[in-house]
Amino acid sequence: MLGLIATRSVGGIVPGIFDLVEHAEARVRSGLVAYEALLTLRENPEDRQARAALEARQGDIGYALLLRRYIENPLDATDEQITQAAWDTVPDVPVLFWSFRIMVGLGFFFIAYFALAFYLSIRRRLDRHRWFLWLSLLILPLPWIAAELGWIVAEYGRQPWIIEGVLPTFLGASTVSAGNVWLTLSGFVLFYTVLLVVDLILMVKYIRIGPTEQWLVPDIASRQAPPGGVELDRELHPHARPGE
Amino acid sequence: MPLDYEALRVIWWGLLGVLLIGFAIFDGFDLGVAMLLHFVGRNDRERRVLINAIGPVWEGNQVWFILGGGAAFAAWPPLYAASFSGFYLAMFVVLLALILRPVGFKFRSKMGDPRWRSLWDWALFIGGAVPALIFGVAFGNLLLGVPFYYDAELRPFFYGGGFLDLLSPFALLCGLVSVAMLVMHGAVYTAIKTAGVLEERARRIGIAAGLATFALFGLGGFAVANWVNGYVVTSPIDPLGPSNPTLKTVAVEPGAWLNNYETYPWMIVAPILGLAGALAAAALLHVRRHGAAFIVSAASLTGIVTTPGLAMFPFILPSSRAPDTSLTVWDASSSPATLLIMLIAVIIFMPIVLAYTAWVYRVLRGQVLPEHLDEDKHLY
Numbered sequence: 001m002l003g004l005i006a007t008r009s010v011g012g013i014v015p016g017i018f019d020l021v022e023h024a025e026a027r028v029r030s031g032l033v034a035y036e037a038l039l040t041l042r043e044n045p046e047d048r049q050a051r052a053a054l055e056a057r058q059g060d061i062g063y064a065l066l067l068r069r070y071i072e073n074p075l076d077a078t079d080e081q082i083t084q085a086a087w088d089t090v091p092d093v094p095v096l097f098w099s100f101r102i103m104v105g106l107g108f109f110f111i112a113y114f115a116l117a118f119y120l121s122i123r124r125r126l127d128r129h130r131w132f133l134w135l136s137l138l139i140l141p142l143p144w145i146a147a148e149l150g151w152i153v154a155e156y157g158r159q160p161w162i163i164e165g166v167l168p169t170f171l172g173a174s175t176v177s178a179g180n181v182w183l184t185l186s187g188f189v190l191f192y193t194v195l196l197v198v199d200l201i202l203m204v205k206y207i208r209i210g211p212t213e214q215w216l217v218p219d220i221a222s223r224q225a226p227p228g229g230v231e232l233d234r235e236l237h238p239h240a241r242p243g244e
Numbered sequence: 245m246p247l248d249y250e251a252l253r254v255i256w257w258g259l260l261g262v263l264l265i266g267f268a269i270f271d272g273f274d275l276g277v278a279m280l281l282h283f284v285g286r287n288d289r290e291r292r293v294l295i296n297a298i299g300p301v302w303e304g305n306q307v308w309f310i311l312g313g314g315a316a317f318a319a320w321p322p323l324y325a326a327s328f329s330g331f332y333l334a335m336f337v338v339l340l341a342l343i344l345r346p347v348g349f350k351f352r353s354k355m356g357d358p359r360w361r362s363l364w365d366w367a368l369f370i371g372g373a374v375p376a377l378i379f380g381v382a383f384g385n386l387l388l389g390v391p392f393y394y395d396a397e398l399r400p401f402f403y404g405g406g407f408l409d410l411l412s413p414f415a416l417l418c419g420l421v422s423v424a425m426l427v428m429h430g431a432v433y434t435a436i437k438t439a440g441v442l443e444e445r446a447r448r449i450g451i452a453a454g455l456a457t458f459a460l461f462g463l464g465g466f467a468v469a470n471w472v473n474g475y476v477v478t479s480p481i482d483p484l485g486p487s488n489p490t491l492k493t494v495a496v497e498p499g500a501w502l503n504n505y506e507t508y509p510w511m512i513v514a515p516i517l518g519l520a521g522a523l524a525a526a527a528l529l530h531v532r533r534h535g536a537a538f539i540v541s542a543a544s545l546t547g548i549v550t551t552p553g554l555a556m557f558p559f560i561l562p563s564s565r566a567p568d569t570s571l572t573v574w575d576a577s578s579s580p581a582t583l584l585i586m587l588i589a590v591i592i593f594m595p596i597v598l599a600y601t602a603w604v605y606r607v608l609r610g611q612v613l614p615e616h617l618d619e620d621k622h623l624y
Contacts, residue, residue: 175400
């Protein structure tokens, strides 16, 4: 199953961590050749040998940049630092293992839930079972959790890259100061929290008004309802009193 | 390839201008109406008329702004990186103000309490005035240069450059030009869309704002000629060269922003359009030709936005601290393939966007009157 997802084939091989690190180390070394060629070209754009070396290995140059975390000039890197940079490409396995599985599990649960909801709906029994209504209410946060886990799989799982294989995250960040980032982040959190509170006040107000047939709400509050109120299905709501 | 790199770069420089002009003309009037909310509308009913005059269209108009940001991201990535980081806190303030707009429009009508409504009226005012001011201030800082440089690996760095540093006297003057012109534009729109006392108040404010736009924009031109340093590329220019802003040399000279107008005298059309349009808008409002006033007001906005763009060409973001790494049309674009593919997308989708925009305004033509508030329950 995982092989299908990872390799999009039936017979593909999913490499293990040690294979990946070995592969990454080779790419760091190959990237260093490209990096050196790039520096040569910057001094002398006419150098054909350097251009050929760069074109042959430019796909690996991002791996050489991983060394910048440990050393200013990647060309001076020691063997230990190259191994360290190769190990940096290993993701945080337990977090991704569980994030991915919970996300996919939730996806299958949603399919089952909506199949059931569809069945109940075509049988016009959507509101007959209390447990189903409770379930529907309680699972409201799950799509959000699934989306957040997908975000973790994609963004955290891609680290140390901001662009896989091309640009390490720590080199891709802007030079905006941490203080400014704190300021805007806390500013947005505060601002949206205030808006959330206002939103909740309004929601509670309109929930209190309730889905009555005539929407006996003065002025503007009635504008969301169709003129003349909502027609209730008598079969489904035998006890509802008109005009309530 | 039918278009070479040079042509694609010039076309995308022009398209960035078109998007900014589209933003100024379309979103400009609803920002202007929001700024006029307290001055034209004196009670809740009057303000509801104003809000509903822009209620159905302001969101669509604001998409021009998003499109401008998207176009900068796709066509001018170094410009996007340098300006969004360099104007970081200014962008933050603009975003807070712009976020007040949707909640202002949607929340205001949900409760009848006068204090509640007054709160959201002020939110809408801030949502109109703050972006109008800061966009102008940003243009002023473009002309002054922004304190950034690109290192050899083409990563942008910034010096200090706090929010308050952006508010120099010249930049504030540009901010006032922006506020005045959008108030003028919003007042003309209000005069078209309303009747009676609202129309009359908007008309009077529009005349004053038109004259203010003329005076402030003229003063701005005087400042650029006499007090503001311009930038000149002093090394040979290769319009087909790589997008690497570190390969040229740039000189900073007083009054150099007027060089283009000497080299290409036809460019003088832009500032004349800006000045004459504002005066004509005031005059046409005076004789109650509101429809014609809107056209000349839009022409004035076009001239005012185009003037600094033409003055700065080929610069799109001059650097005040490291002029050599300023961004120009020739060294800050995407690849030719990206520019061409996106140009094809523009050619396909821009007519569609313009067609449905025209259709929406046709459907929504006519005045918003106080009686409509009682008839139509779907109004804000």
